[in-house]
Amino acid sequence: MELATHIATVKTLTDRAIKNFDTIYLGDPTCPKFPGNISSGNDLDRAVDRVKKLGKKCYLSLYAVPRTDDFKWMETLIEKAEKLPIDGFEVHNMGLLRLIKSKDIHAGLFINLYTKQTADLLKQFGTSRVFPNPELALEEIDIIKKSVQITMPINGNIPLGISDHCFFIDELKMEGSCETLCRTPKWLKQDEWQLGNIGRAPISGYELCMAEYMSDLLKSNYQFFYIYSFRRDEVYLETASSIYRDLIEGKIDEIYAVRELSMLAKFGLCNGYFFKQSGYKYISKRNKEAI
Amino acid sequence: MTTKLLAPGGNLEMAVGVLERGADAVYVGARGWSRRTENYEMSSKDIKTLAQYASVHNKEVRVAFNTIASSTEFPLMLKTIEEFNSYGIEGVIMTDPGAMSLIRDRFPDLEIHASAGANIINENDIKFYRAAGATCIVAPCNITMDEIKFIQDDLNLKLEIFLHSNNCFTYLGKCTMSSYIKQDWHIENGKNRFFGSPNRGGHCNRICQIAWESGESSVKMTNDAFLLLNTIPVALRNGVSYLKVQGREYGNSLIFDMISFYREVIDKCKNGENDLSGYLFKLNELSKRRDVERDMRTAGLLKIAKSNSEIKRIEI
Numbered sequence: 072m073e074l075a076t077h078i079a080t081v082k083t084l085t086d087r088a089i090k091n092f093d094t095i096y097l098g099d100p101t102c103p104k105f106p107g108n109i110s111s112g113n114d115l116d117r118a119v120d121r122v123k124k125l126g127k128k129c130y131l132s133l134y135a136v137p138r139t140d141d142f143k144w145m146e147t148l149i150e151k152a153e154k155l156p157i158d159g160f161e162v163h164n165m166g167l168l169r170l171i172k173s174k175d176i177h178a179g180l181f182i183n184l185y186t187k188q189t190a191d192l193l194k195q196f197g198t199s200r201v202f203p204n205p206e207l208a209l210e211e212i213d214i215i216k217k218s219v220q221i222t223m224p225i226n227g228n229i230p231l232g233i234s235d236h237c238f239f240i241d242e243l244k245m246e247g248s249c250e251t252l253c254r255t256p257k258w259l260k261q262d263e264w265q266l267g268n269i270g271r272a273p274i275s276g277y278e279l280c281m282a283e284y285m286s287d288l289l290k291s292n293y294q295f296f297y298i299y300s301f302r303r304d305e306v307y308l309e310t311a312s313s314i315y316r317d318l319i320e321g322k323i324d325e326i327y328a329v330r331e332l333s334m335l336a337k338f339g340l341c342n343g344y345f346f347k348q349s350g351y352k353y354i355s356k357r358n359k360e361a362i
Numbered sequence: 363m364t365t366k367l368l369a370p371g372g373n374l375e376m377a378v379g380v381l382e383r384g385a386d387a388v389y390v391g392a393r394g395w396s397r398r399t400e401n402y403e404m405s406s407k408d409i410k411t412l413a414q415y416a417s418v419h420n421k422e423v424r425v426a427f428n429t430i431a432s433s434t435e436f437p438l439m440l441k442t443i444e445e446f447n448s449y450g451i452e453g454v455i456m457t458d459p460g461a462m463s464l465i466r467d468r469f470p471d472l473e474i475h476a477s478a479g480a481n482i483i484n485e486n487d488i489k490f491y492r493a494a495g496a497t498c499i500v501a502p503c504n505i506t507m508d509e510i511k512f513i514q515d516d517l518n519l520k521l522e523i524f525l526h527s528n529n530c531f532t533y534l535g536k537c538t539m540s541s542y543i544k545q546d547w548h549i550e551n552g553k554n555r556f557f558g559s560p561n562r563g564g565h566c567n568r569i570c571q572i573a574w575e576s577g578e579s580s581v582k583m584t585n586d587a588f589l590l591l592n593t594i595p596v597a598l599r600n601g602v603s604y605l606k607v608q609g610r611e612y613g614n615s616l617i618f619d620m621i622s623f624y625r626e627v628i629d630k631c632k633n634g635e636n637d638l639s640g641y642l643f644k645l646n647e648l649s650k651r652r653d654v655e656r657d658m659r660t661a662g663l664l665k666i667a668k669s670n671s672e673i674k675r676i677e678i
Contacts, residue, residue, distance in 0.1 A: 139484040166486025183536055187433040188460025206538050206559055214433045231539045232532030259574035264543055273539055350542035
């Protein structure tokens, strides 16, 4: 069993934040301008050193939507990273696959993987593990799992897309530096609907929570779990990961876990798209009703 | 290389009508498989009729299979494409690279357009999609001259540029905001329609166009439609293969006028006329008519998204 998350910067790569995780995806793939972003090469050596000293795996998460011009700096970064003791790269763009020469590749969320047939194709390019598109239902992910290892998201605000421009600066016309603007998500409301935005990516307002279904996932032989944590603090990371650890080890029951996780959620919980419903809904295993 | 005008066929009348008005090729949606709702897709029977008409008039037909199928739907997709291939269509429009790879193996002579939903944004992406089987690439927004040359000269691929389409806040093909708010699974003739998912079912609830409350203010996300004019002489000079007008979901009258307009402009440019300022007034008129239809459709889609009923049949 493995538990993973993203950590954007060295500053947020604290022992407390990552202590319960086995694998760290280094950097924020959504925006190369995010202050201190390891994905842009900031403090990469220090970040790798820190994770490795704690005996964990780390993958450099590469910018998700590079244009041709971005390859100049990204090729240099990849070359440098390949010489470090990282375990591999997290790739969100098909075009980057050929650039990885000697390390493992995990296909990230924004690679848009929907089918077993594309998973088979990605394997030919050196991909060992894939992040299923959030729109897929569990029964569809089961089919892809026959072909390739799956990173299974179990908690957190789901990214709902990616943009090449900034929601804060270009849409809301906010003034200020990225350090100030990008500190927390901007939350959007329309009746019962809640959305957020972290700059270049809209995120779900309701938080994915699969605590009630962890025993089913484990029975189905899912092994690589992931917690979405863009713009979340170390308290969230420590608490959410600790709850899932305890749940998997049988120290707490599912209902207790859901209650604890709901306290971390600003607006409430959802199951995403796993049960063929609208992404914002939560279906409880026990009463089949929204919590 | 001759640049061709590629026009939408939201129904048989529109498809034949755009060819009559000077389009060199028409693209239509296979029912259940394209990035539009079923009102703007065509039955097998109509696609057969269209393919026969196009063949007689030396025109081309492309069929859009550009929603992303579920893994188990591939045998049905292959069977459907085999049927259309027997009608004599020249190509298909696809998004999923795994699907492209299968189609390339099974139908080696079929043109495969990598759809805008494939979100091809750099030269290495283009190499990947070529390896997957694509023979024609939809240009990324703000494509550079170097990229145009690379696609056509270095990789020997065809290139398609939109004259009429729209830009969303998120990259096309990677947005799941619509299905986050409302999604219904609905299987018809073995194909899931994935209502609410533009990537998988062709129905976008356009929730980005709601006035979202953000603190004291409200915000709609970018979703700008565009009609290009000055790109045409540049595209012709650089031998771009297809100039595409998006719009299966618009009324026939508007699309007929758009195609007649672009046919005239392209022919003028081919005859060496580069000053297109005389066409600006007509372009603005088309733009206004387009916006009226688009706004009405957006309002209808949002109304459905807000209702408690399942999406199922869409009559907008």
